[in-house]
Every structure is written in C-alpha cells, then in structure tokens.
Amino acid sequence: MASPPPKRLPAAPSRLLPELVSYLEGLPEPHILFDSRYRILAANAAYRGEFGPQGSVVGRTCYEVSHHFTVPCDQAGESCPLARARQSGQRERVLHLHHTPQGEAYVNIELVPLHDADGAQAYFIEKMEALRVAQGEPAAQGLIGRSPAFQAMLGLVARVGPSEASVLLLGESGTGKELVARAVHDASPRAARPLVVVDCASLPETLFESELFGHEKGAFTGAQSAKPGLVEAASGGTLFLDEVGDIPLPMQVKLLRLLESGTFRRVGGTDLRRADVRLVSATHRDLLALIDEGRFREDLYYRLSTFPIELPPLRERPQDLPLLAAALLSRVAPQRRLALEPAALARLARHGFPGNVRELRNVLERAALLTDGTRIGAAAIEQALGIGRRPARTLAPPARAAADAAVLAAALRRHQGSREALARELGISVRTLYRRLKALGIAPGQ
Numbered sequence: 001m002a003s004p005p006p007k008r009l010p011a012a013p014s015r016l017l018p019e020l021v022s023y024l025e026g027l028p029e030p031h032i033l034f035d036s037r038y039r040i041l042a043a044n045a046a047y048r049g050e051f052g053p054q055g056s057v058v059g060r061t062c063y064e065v066s067h068h069f070t071v072p073c074d075q076a077g078e079s080c081p082l083a084r085a086r087q088s089g090q091r092e093r094v095l096h097l098h099h100t101p102q103g104e105a106y107v108n109i110e111l112v113p114l115h116d117a118d119g120a121q122a123y124f125i126e127k128m129e130a131l132r133v134a135q136g137e138p139a140a141q142g143l144i145g146r147s148p149a150f151q152a153m154l155g156l157v158a159r160v161g162p163s164e165a166s167v168l169l170l171g172e173s174g175t176g177k178e179l180v181a182r183a184v185h186d187a188s189p190r191a192a193r194p195l196v197v198v199d200c201a202s203l204p205e206t207l208f209e210s211e212l213f214g215h216e217k218g219a220f221t222g223a224q225s226a227k228p229g230l231v232e233a234a235s236g237g238t239l240f241l242d243e244v245g246d247i248p249l250p251m252q253v254k255l256l257r258l259l260e261s262g263t264f265r266r267v268g269g270t271d272l273r274r275a276d277v278r279l280v281s282a283t284h285r286d287l288l289a290l291i292d293e294g295r296f297r298e299d300l301y302y303r304l305s306t307f308p309i310e311l312p313p314l315r316e317r318p319q320d321l322p323l324l325a326a327a328l329l330s331r332v333a334p335q336r337r338l339a340l341e342p343a344a345l346a347r348l349a350r351h352g353f354p355g356n357v358r359e360l361r362n363v364l365e366r367a368a369l370l371t372d373g374t375r376i377g378a379a380a381i382e383q384a385l386g387i388g389r390r391p392a393r394t395l396a397p398p399a400r401a402a403a404d405a406a407v408l409a410a411a412l413r414r415h416q417g418s419r420e421a422l423a424r425e426l427g428i429s430v431r432t433l434y435r436r437l438k439a440l441g442i443a444p445g446q
Helices: 017-025 045-051 062-067 081-088 148-160 177-186 205-213 249-261 287-292 298-304 318-332 342-350 356-369 378-387 398-414 419-426 430-439
Strands: 031-035 040-043 092-100 103-115 121-130 167-170 195-199 238-242 278-283 307-310
Touching: 017 031, 017 040, 031 045, 040 045, 062 092, 081 092, 081 103, 081 121, 092 148, 103 148, 148 177, 148 307, 167 177, 177 195, 177 238, 177 278, 205 249, 249 298, 287 298, 318 342, 318 356, 342 356, 342 378, 356 378, 419 430
Parallel strands: 167 278, 167 307, 195 238, 238 278
Antiparallel strands: 031 040, 031 121, 092 103, 103 121
16 A cells, blocks of 8 residues: 655644544554654554554654664665655655664665645655565575665666566576566565566477467377466466577567567467466576677567666675675575684685676585585685686687588578578577577678
8 A cells, every 4th residue: 555645734733643643553564754853753553563662663763763873864875765855845765774673674665745834844754665575684595685786776676576567687697587586576466476487598499489388289299288388377477588588589579479469379279368477587698789690589679678677796796795605605504504704705705706696605505515614714715616617618629610610601601591490401509500600700690
C-alpha cells in the first residue's frame, strides 16, 4: 500500500495529527511521522516491531534510530530523502542500509512531505519496505555488499523489481547475474511464482526451440509425447535467459515474437499459445558489437534492454571483499567457522579477480582445504591463487594457423549460402565458426 499523497495541514496542525497518527497505525508497512528537524513524532506498530517500542523511538531523530548516525544522512555519505524533498517539493524514494535488531538490512524509503497552509514543509511521512534480497553484512545466501557501486546497482533492482519491464543484466562472468535476476524476481509481484533459468550457452541449437517452447507428439524422432517448454514452466513468474548473446539467430526471431505478442507455438504444433512471463536476460558479451557483426538482432536487443543494469566487477567493490569473503567461507566450510588473518585478506585485496566473485569462492575453498586450523593465513591464500593460475597459452604454430586460414578462406570463397550451412559443411557449430573467423582476423562479412 502506497503512502498517502502530499496534504496541506491547517494552521493548527495539532488537531489533525491524532487522525493522521491513527491512519498510519493501520498501515502494514513501517511508517513514521517526523518534523523538519528529523525528530520522530509518531511510529506505527509495524515500525515499532522493527526498531523498538514507541517510547524508545519517539523524540529521537530518524537518522539516529535507523542508521546510528549523529548527523543527517546526507552529511554521512547517504542520500537523504528529506533533503531531496525540500529541493523538489514532492515525494522522494531512496535505498538505505538500516540498522535493525536483526542486523543491517537494505530498505526502500519513500518520503512524502506534508505542507502547512502557507505551503511550508511542516511534517514528513516516511514508509519503509525491506529489500530482503540483499544484505550489508555476511549472510548465508543472497546478494552481499555495501560499496557505492553495489548500492547503485541494488537501487536499480529495487526500482525495476515491482514493474513488468524486461531487464537486461550486463557484466563480466562471475559477477552474480543469476543472483541479481532472482533479486529482481523476488522484488516483483511474481515472487510467489516460478523463476525458471535457461542457460542459453549450454543448449544445442537443434534443441533450443524445443526446450524453450516445448513440442508436440511426433514433432521429431523420439518425441513420443507432448512436452511443455520452459516458457510454459515459467507461467505467471519470471523467465531468466542467461548468456542471451549465445542464442542462435533463427531462435532470436521466435523469441522476439514472444516478447512482442506474448504468443508462441510448440515445435510441431499449430495452436497459438499465450505466455504470461516477465523476462530477465543476462550476458557478459558486447551485444552491440554482435549486432554490428550480424550475430544478434537489433530489434531483439531493444526489446530485451528496456531496463539495463550493469553489474560491477569485484575490483570496483573493494569495500565488499571482507563481507564476501566471510560469507563465502561460511558457505564452503559451514562446520569449521573459518576466518581470514589480516595478511590473508590483504593478499586477496591485491589480486585482480578477473573471475570476480566466482573466482573468489574458488580461491577460498582451496585455501580452506589447505588450512588445518580455523585461521587462514596469507601463505594458504598464495598457494590457492597459484593452484588456480592460468597456464601460459600456447599459440598455434604459424604453419598450422596459416593452413586454417587458407581452409576457411577457400570455403568462404566457394560458399554461396548462409553461415549456418557453411558451419554444417565444415562440421562445426555456427558459434565455433564465428570464433575461428574472429581469431584468424576474418570479418564475418568477408
């Protein structure tokens, strides 16, 4: 339920306050009423359940109760909704990290200014909704972080989650795109329905359509009965297409039709079926470059990227490394209560982590296996990093590379059909063909 819209208070607001306080008391979300000096004048039952009895919060400042700050949020590095409302004169929304009896938690804040008869902002109503998909401290699951880059990303998740907009998650491998997709789903009205994950990179082109849209009995050899696809499995919920840049071109057309019309057909079927799904997709690839290469449809790109969210790499979240390390250690060795020595944490901080959080987890799991006690030292981290270090790549001999280039060039010169047909002729997949062309410096159009 949304907070009440801005109202004008009479010259003697005290007569209205009991009615307003009574109204707030019945709202299910935590609400407080406070004045222009940040003093809490009333707190409803939901707020008191989160932060303590009425007597322990009324009369104190909102920033003291929620943040344990001694100054307003905007003077302590946070975005203050009251300061923003004073400038805009209207309701404001921000994402904050609050202290609660259960620990730190991310909270969506919506603040509404109330004006007196002279138009001055006399009082403010603040509604709080916990964003339960992320924590600002080590946790057993979910997103973890408190760095500015992480909070900016999470703020976008909180904005788009309640909508039906298609979301495109962009970022390097290992940044947690599936976790963010789940956060978008959990923040939506579809949270009680399924989140169905489709790993586009692992589906063979020949099975892609059947897996996504399903098939009818007899549609192909081995189809002994009708089978619904993943789109139908996600009905009422969210369909998450991971590594969407790997979707074959022929399938991109059918996916576009699904997005534009909400309809699809099973393989071998004629009946037009309707899909009630919200689409979230993700990729580590540069889709715009793929468009330029003719490997990704531009119209599909704009359908998928209604609301793009960039996931920051771990190297841009240095403040989150201790939180992530503590949480990951509790996951990889839950019975041992392991901790990192300061020197070990410092060694991790010097590593670039090209594999991001996924690589960090692997390093910590190795270090745990290399440690007998409960304290992981810098030596164990150094050894764990060494075990996972990539070997130097061996380049193909020049003669072999030249021969491969000659074979491909000859095939391209004589071939008049599609890239798919050329890949079949060479006995490789279309994706392998494009990779070889790119590796040998042959542009797709040549």
